[in-house]
Amino acid sequence: MGSKMYHLLITSAGVIDVGERRIVRTARDYGSGKPRFVINLPTTRNEIWIYLWENKIPVKVFIELPEDLSKYERQKRSVEIEEG
Numbered sequence: 001m002g003s004k005m006y007h008l009l010i011t012s013a014g015v016i017d018v019g020e021r022r023i024v025r026t027a028r029d030y031g032s033g034k035p036r037f038v039i040n041l042p043t044t045r046n047e048i049w050i051y052l053w054e055n056k057i058p059v060k061v062f063i064e065l066p067e068d069l070s071k072y073e074r075q076k077r078s079v080e081i082e083e084g
Helices: 003-013 044-052 076-084
Strands: 025-030 034-039
Touching: 003 044
Parallel strands: none
Antiparallel strands: 025 034
16 A cells, blocks of 8 residues: 555545554653553554654544443552552
């Protein structure tokens, strides 16, 4: 896929679904005692991410949460992050 195709894809759709992702904690202490978190993008779309990066195209990231959060909640981790 060439750069013209990427431009068409990005300008026509305006939204790129990255599928279900998990948030990863990369460091306990980043900066002034604050942890750092990352959302890994699917490597199947690396060519699009490279195109966006090379052309310095800014993106907005929206996070949609599942309706039923109760099955994902972990009390110990939630408390640990709040205290940290």
